[in-house]
Amino acid sequence: MKKTIAIAVTALALGTLAGCSNADPEIESTPTASNGSGFDLSTVQKDDKLAAEVPAKIAESGKLSVGTSADYEPAEYIDLATNQPAGFDIDIMSALAAKLGLKAEYTNAPFDSILPAVGNKYNAAISSFSITPERTQQVNMVSYMKSGSLFMVKADNDGFKTDDLCGKTLGAQSGTSQQTYLEDASAKCTADGKAAISLKPESDAQMLTTKLGGGQLDAIMVDNIAAAFTSKKHPNEFKTVGDVIDSDDAGIVVAKNDEQLAKVIQAGVQALIDDGTIDKILASWDVAPSSAIKTSKLN
Incomplete structure (x- = not known):
């Protein structure tokens, strides 16, 4: 999955969420109800065997601290009605915590600040992170679903072509695979003697x-799930x-030196796949069944 944009398109929603996105509120999510x-x-039941494998310090606290960039509806965003995190990533992570006998406690932070903080500020992170070789050199990543990317334009733009990007002004969120894709495309433009892409990365996806x-x-x-949601x-x-x-694939992030937690998270995700929980969560957010995976892997 490519972590990309937020899809709150009314002016009020965009303004309000943008004001929240760079803050660091710690919000505890209990497994009592979904966030909309x-x-x-x-309905998610604790698995005692898996809970026994949770690192002692985390198990004793009863909480799993999770970093997320809550600016990307419908994966993760701040519900304006409740000021609580919501989205299918949030539901999946909260279900995972419940399966392990924990409660997820979320910290909202800028997307490109999250990975360096995993293992220090956060036990784990979920924010539609694509699993890439570059990331897995630095952190552990546990796959839980998949998706791809699409270009999005204004509804009245009939002239944009995905095979003619040179010289265009394009946006992507900072630190994402989309940014890398467009940088590579721009380099090819200049190598071919054409105008470079004018790339405008934004740390705040709302922008x-x-x-x-x-x-x-x-x-x-943008992510194709977000694109489907928006259109x-x-x-x-x-x-x-x-x-x-x-x-x-998208991955839940765990520190490279925290193999015990990474392994139990992988086992927990697999349990949620096997019992149909992740399928139900994705369906509840109108995410296509093609985004589901059958096997969770620790990368």
Whole structure:
């Protein structure tokens, strides 16, 4: 999965969420109800065998501290009605914590600040992180679902072509696979003697949709799940162009030196796959079944 943009497209929602996205509120999520998805997290039962494998310090605290960049609906965002984290990533992580006999405690932080803090500030992180060779050199990543990327444009833009990016002004979130993809595409443009892409990365994903809607960007590169969500909800404002690019797995992040936690998280995710919990969570957020995986791997 490519961690990309937030899809809160009304002016009020964008402004309010943008104000939250760089803060670091610690919010405890209990497995008593879902945050608006329709999936009831209280149905997730603790697995005593898995709980016994949780590192002692975490087990004694009863909490799993989780870093997330809550600016990316429907994966993770701040529900304006409750000021609580919501999204399918949040439901999956909260279900995982419940399976391990823990409660997830979330810290909202800028996306590109999260990975370096895992193992210090956070026990783990979930924020639609693509599993890449570069990341797995630095951290452990446990796969839990998959998706790809799409280009998104304004609904009235009929001229944008995904095979003609040179010279275009394009947006992506800082530190993401989309940014890397567009940087590589721009390098190819210049190598071919064409104009470079004018790439406008944003650390706050909310600004991407704001600038696209305002006409400051020709297109943004987004996750295909987010694209489906946006185009369905706001067909008069945004649309996708082209086919899904680079479908890959998303991973829960654990510190490289914390093998015990990484292994129990992988086992917990597999248990949630096997008992149908992750399928139910994805369905409750209208995520296509093709995003589900059958086997969780520790990378």
